[in-house]
Amino acid sequence: MVDLPVLDGGRSRSVTDQVFDLLYDRVVTLALPPGAKLSEAEVAAQMGVSRQPVRDAFYRLSQLGFIEIRPQRATIVTPISEDAVLQAYFIRAALEESCMRVAVQRLTQDHLVALARLIDLQAQEIRAGNRAAFHALDDRFHHDICAFAGLEFVWTLIRDNKGHMDRARYLSLSYGSETAFAEHGQILEALRHRDADAAVAAVRQHLSRIEGILARLRLDQPQVFG
Known part of the structure; x- marks a missing residue:
């Protein structure tokens, strides 16, 4: 307990x-x-x-x-359900990809600066090996893009559906946080250039990592699955 x-x-x-x-x-x-x-x-x-x-x-x-x-x-x-993780991924990807197309039009320079600061904080937590803090900042990065775009309700929908995905993601942070961090930089760069297609592609690549995470967890920690 x-x-x-x-x-x-x-x-x-x-x-x-x-x-x-x-x-x-x-x-x-x-x-x-x-x-x-x-x-x-x-x-x-x-x-x-x-x-x-x-x-x-x-x-x-x-x-x-x-x-x-x-x-x-x-x-x-319950054990982690691969089906539940992939369902959560499908919902989240659809919502965030749509959000990116709005964000490239609405984010201001101040918003972009705030997102860059979040990425700097993420780098600090990676260096400190603080997995929980990085996870929180990861969520905040995605949340703030939605909020800055005027789409806070989108993050509410994502948050309510992503829990199963989060369990698998949390297990991967010991080896996946640096990749996630680098991909946040790619998302921000696409937003800076107002490139909707690049932003969508970056967030799609970022979120699709869950499939590789599941495959690795199946090998490394099969006991967590049902």
Whole structure:
């Protein structure tokens, strides 16, 4: 059982949402790896909440395919599903490629400078070997392109569908972060030149790396798959 924080009762979000968000993060970052057991009672006790919001959060996670609730047996974190990863990739690629065509028209010089700063921060985290921080900055880079283009809702759709893809990506950051970093530079360069076709091609290449990641994980860590 992974350590979970006691919830801050002063937050405006519902208790169920807070429990869900924390468990979702633990599953995606593999702090709760495939096969990990979850106890409704233990989660409630650690987080200082009643069992009902934990039960509701468990249900939401099960509907997304991240945990399996087994009556009279332990609830477990599901293995990574290759089909679920590829479905998430299909959705994300379609949305981000469309976003790029809008972004090349709408991003200002200030936006481009802000994205360049993010890439500089990514370089620092790679040098420091901070996988979690790089992952967060990776997400922020993609989010900010959508937001700067006036398409924040697109990132909301991507975020809600990319969790299975993220689990595989997170496992690859020990060897794939430098490639991801370089490809962020290519995306930014295409945006700077207002080249929609190049931006689309760059983000397509970047996201399609997931297929190679899956193949490598199948060899290196077959135990994480169902």
